[in-house]
Amino acid sequence: MRSMLRPMLATPGSHVPPGEEWVHEVKWDGIRLLGDSPSGRTQTRLTTRNDNDATPAWPEIATGPERDVLVDGEVIALNDAGLPDFRVLMDRMHNRDVRRAARFAERIPATYMVFDLLRLDGRLLIEEPWTERRRILEAVQAEGDLGSWQVPGTYDDGRMLHEVTKAQGLEGIVSKRRVSRYRPGERSRDWVKLAHRYRASLVVGGWRPETGTEGGTERLGAVLVGQPTPDGLVYRGRVGSGIGAKQARRIAELLRETAKSPFAGPDVDPDGGVPALDARGTHWVEPLLVVEVETHGTPVAAPTYKGRLRQPSFIGIREDIEPEDL
Known part of the structure; x- marks a missing residue:
């Protein structure tokens, strides 16, 4: 079963959006993938922004939850400084050889950072506001139904997060309207990204x-x-x-x-x-x-x-x- 969805995209911004209507997340320096785990399947299907199958490259992530979920997230790996870094994943991202992927998983372990929930137990959630999708995602995580996948935190103070991520050498932040619906394949102004240089x-x-x-x-x-x-x-x-x-x-x-x-x-x-x-x-x-x-x-x-x-x-x-x- 194919999700037939594309990730929602953020619009580049010049400043942190102010006000309580916004929530803020860390912008991970990784590879954006949708994780589709239909009920009864033992393996999650991981797809890129263009709906290409990336499952063979990430065996430690593809053995995800058995519960019926469709999630959006970022695959990351840490460099020797302990920071997420896209360049660490470059050798892995195009590999489709199962044996080589297993060696990569042992040598360069990846983590799936899930930040949005698009479907749960057959119910499509994309028309729900971000706050509701986030509430359900955190509940699923609390129940232990996401396996090894991680749900990163969110922050109310965007300026603080922007300063801290820059000081720590992270890629940046993404600010999201709390009322935003999930618009597959669209670059929306309801999501604003600020990358550090x-x-x-x-x-x-x-x-x-x-x-x-x-x-x-x-x-x-x-x-x-x-x-x-x-x-x-x-x-x-x-x-x-x-x-x-x-x-x-x-x-x-x-x-x-x-x-x-x-x-x-x-x-x-x-x-x-x-x-x-x-x-x-x-x-x-x-x-x-x-x-x-x-x-x-x-x-x-x-x-x-x-x-x-x-x-x-x-x-x-x-x-x-x-x-x-x-």
């Missing part, structure tokens, strides 16, 4: 030409950046977004090319250095220029996903800072 000063260790460069002259399109550590310059990722023509010319003027990669580890090393995809076609430079980068998630990341930036964008050149200052 973090800034970091990092050192340029290489640059890549802009794709589609004409006339035989290579123009700078992206830079490879790293973080100075006692073990050397640790690679953090490739940054191209936000680098316009003027910024590209200025960056290029300040770079001094070298024959060898300045990053710690071999020039191409998927287990610690620069990945082959990023190293291919890169011009290495001396690690002298500091740039400001904005990214989702804290820029100092855990070894399990090699500390890579997520959706980074270039902010500017820090000519007031030397690499030694970092």
Whole structure:
């Protein structure tokens, strides 16, 4: 049985909605999945936003409750810093091999954070207000009928939650109108999401030409950046977004090319250095220029996903800072 529903989507916001009509939740940095557990089935069907079957990838979640429920939630896993991080799940999310999925489940255990209840015991709840759906969800959880699935808390003070999640390095918050109905597949203003962005000063260790460069002259399109550590310059990722023509010319003027990669580890090393995809076609430079980068998630990341930036964008050149200052 297919749910035939799509997740309701939140509208990006610029500030925390004020007033008692709103309730606030943590925005989890994970993978959005609907969990459909029809009565009598021993396995839950997990589907993506496009109704693709993701069940084989998450065996520890698919063995969900035997009770008839349809829920909305986020699959998360923790990095070495103890924070939910999408990058930890990247190797798992596209896997459909049962044996490999079992190994992943043991090595990178995932948790299903359920935040909405759409059906219970054959009764569709999407026309009920959020407050009623939440009341029933908490009752089902209290009865122990959700198994290992977790129901995260909600908060009345959105500004406090926004500040705390930013301080803790979490992705952000989602604010919901208490009277909101569940609108499958719609991006509704009754749900507002505010994602945190973090800034970091990092050192340029290489640059890549802009794709589609004409006339035989290579123009700078992206830079490879790293973080100075006692073990050397640790690679953090490739940054191209936000680098316009003027910024590209200025960056290029300040770079001094070298024959060898300045990053710690071999020039191409998927287990610690620069990945082959990023190293291919890169011009290495001396690690002298500091740039400001904005990214989702804290820029100092855990070894399990090699500390890579997520959706980074270039902010500017820090000519007031030397690499030694970092």
